[in-house]
Amino acid sequence: MSETKICLNCHNPIKGRADKKFCDDSCRSSHFHKQTQDELFLYKRIHSILRKNRRILMQLFSPDSSKGSVPKTELQEQGFHFDYHTQEIRKGKNCLYACYDYAYQEINEREVVLLKIR
Numbered sequence: 001m002s003e004t005k006i007c008l009n010c011h012n013p014i015k016g017r018a019d020k021k022f023c024d025d026s027c028r029s030s031h032f033h034k035q036t037q038d039e040l041f042l043y044k045r046i047h048s049i050l051r052k053n054r055r056i057l058m059q060l061f062s063p064d065s066s067k068g069s070v071p072k073t074e075l076q077e078q079g080f081h082f083d084y085h086t087q088e089i090r091k092g093k094n095c096l097y098a099c100y101d102y103a104y105q106e107i108n109e110r111e112v113v114l115l116k117i118r
């Protein structure tokens with residue numbers, strides 16, 4: 001009993017060898033092209049979130065440390081995504097969350113301190 005194989009690209013039944021995954025070369029290349037496009041779209045989407053996060057940190061960062069903490073809501077209002085960062089840097093009990101060369105550290109539930117890390 002052989003199961004009918006379905007083309008991974010066009011979803012039509014495949015005729016021929018049992019190990020075939022595509023009808024033909026054009027279905028094969030179109031499948032891998034779509035896969036690459038999906039990956040590029042994913043990278044682009046996440047990169048734009050990280051880039052935006054970094055810009056927000058950069059704009060709110062002040063080298064004058066006397067400025068102190070920034071409310072999280074101020075970051076959120078500008079479109080900051082707290083779920084996305086490039087690194088976690090542990091410093092004892094504390095953790096810095098970096099987006100490239102800027103980072104924030106939570107000082108309580110509502111406020112963060114911003115840092116430039118390199």
Ligand SMILES: [Zn+2]
Nearest residue numbers: 007010023027
């Ligand atoms: Zn096909």
